[in-house]
Amino acid sequence: MLMQIVLFEGFDPLDVIAPFEVLATGADLAGRPQDEVRLVAADGPGEVTGATRGLGLRAAAALDPAAPGYVIVPGAGGAVAQIPAILGRVAQSALIPQVRAALDAPGVTVAAVCGGSLALALAGLLRGRPAVTHTLGMDALAATGARPVRARVVDDGDLVTAGGVTSGLDLGLHLVEREYGPRVAVAVQELFEYERRGTAWRDAGAEPVGA
Template identity: 35%
Template sequence: MTIRFGLLVFPGIQQLDLTAPYEIFASTEGAEVHLIWKDTSPVISATKLPLQPTTTFAECPQLDVLCVPGGGGINALLEDEIVLSFIRARAEQVRFITSVCTGSLALGAAGLLKGRKATTHWNALDFLPSFGAVPTAGRIVRDGNLITAGGVTAGIDFGLAVVAALISQEEAETVQLSLEYAPAPPFHSGTPEEATADVIARTKWRLAGTRAAREAIIARWTASQRELA
């Protein structure tokens, strides 16, 4: 049986948000993986890696899983009704609607997080209540058919969890072993709880520009929702 995974790809995407779960999904037996965008012209990731969409919104086949990755480019998507409409429509059809990192903000802007537990990158977790979500810190957070993952590298763990939910733990473990996924980081600064104060400050400074732009966008989005109400 073919299982169809679709991952949104867009300008400014954080490539590992996409390629980490892509590698897991593409390594799964019986999987068919699609990279979806408005057209099939290459897009450039936040770290300048070109990525090639394989299908368009209009031509994308029926999916079992839709995943929205994150990155600086997610900011533009929060006000892009073409993208949000596609996410909304597919959310009604898929078995699992999912995200990695700040991709959950796009799910929120599409109206899919109201009253539901969700996570995102630690530096964006405080934005989730703007979309009516219940912010929940965690590597992977599941609420019914909604599965959200934390920042960037969480996409690997997330991919394995999705495969286990769709097929079996045995298949997920087979994929894990085939990829020799046995993380042993040389440093322990992967979360704010582990990192030193200096490292946290330096990281927040590096992310400040994207965060400021995101704050302004979400403020506009919130104001527009009040007007609609």
């Protein structure tokens, strides 16, 4: 299984690093070291600059939308006033056709943290689907035709979204529980000395999960 976390110019570093560490640790604790967590970019390998004081990370490969596993889209960072412009550029970038292909591919779940959900919504990928983003973007999310849900994590099957910046930890733990079970998720929480926050929401009358 391949877990791909997408980098784009202006990404928020915590949206990337939090799920990366949680997912990698979950795979290790589950005895699944073959499950790779990889930093990727729409246009291939190379250094990508985040929005926090020029902090950069290196994409190891191009995004493969057909690879079974997860594609995780972070939000944007930096000054609040600059974030809408960054997300708008992402919504019109080469990343969007690749994420659309991932949503259509069997065995692939697309996930997004914070403003990453809004970027996908602005591109029309979340129309009619339950989702969450940062609290400051919930009205904009609704305006795109998505169904905003005020929860920490919203699980709609092949689409999983999470709220504000620190919810990248909760998203990672939710995906670990989906993939490896609650025992491994709890083990990761204990190792990280972190307790999941809020509600992980599922549709169709399913029981909410989460602390």
